[in-house]
Amino acid sequence: MEREWVVEESVPVAASPDAVYAAVADPRRMREWSPELFAVWVRGKRVAEGTRFVGFNRIGWRVWFTTCEVTAAVPGRAFAFRVSTFGMPVALWGYRVEGTGEGTSRLAEYWEDLRRDGRSAGLVSLLGRVGTGVPAAERAAVNRRGMRTTLERIRASLESTAPRR
Template sequence: MEREWVVEESVAVGAAPEEIYRALRDPRRMRQWSPELFAVWVRGREVVEGTRFVGFNRLGWRVWFTNCEVTAAVPGQAFAFRVSSFGMPVALWGYRIEGTGEGTSRLAEYWEDLRRDHRGAGLVSLLGKVFTGVPAAERARVNRAGMRATLARIKASLESPRDGTRG
């Protein structure tokens, strides 16, 4: 099987694009939904393009962190960030939001492996396997499963009322 460098999953959500964006624009909320991410440290209060944050991840007994920078923060449309490790690019993660009418939307999560396009890519791939336990060739499969779980949790969070408010 040929290695996948880009993965995307999507889900229909019973929420308007602006509501979905408000939930996604703060990386600290992602720990509610992601099966890997368990903590986030964000530099500054407001999250805008250029904001940097550190994500702390866990898979089984393995724990690691990544440095991230927000690359897109478009209200009601998109939120994305670039991940690096040891100063080298690792991946691009993002969300696209498309209104489908009457308070519903399609939410897509995507991931692109950036380890093929730079000097030191082999080292970053090796370090990724050491820290996460997932070989680079298997990362797309693992991420696809994680995206499905994440999207289902975001959908449930936004569609279920909580103390009279959603999200």
């Protein structure tokens, strides 16, 4: 089977694009939903393009951190960040929000593996496997399962707090 370099999942959400964006555009909230992320440290209070943050993750007994920089912050539409480890690119993660009418949205989460180019790609893949226990060739499948869990949890959270019609 050929390695996947890009993964995307999406869900419909009974919430406005602005409400969906507000939830996913605050990295501090991601620990509520992600099966891997358990803590986040954000530099500064406001999250905007260029904001840096550190994500602390775990799978089983393995714990690791990544440094991130917000690359897109378009209210109601898109939020994305680049992940690196020890200054070497690892991945691009993001969310796209699309209004689908009458206060509903489609939320897409995507991931792109950036470890395919450059001299450091092999080193970053090795560090990833040692740190997470997940071989690079299996990372896409692990992320796809995690995305489904994350998106379902985001949807449940937003729909439980959405005003009733």
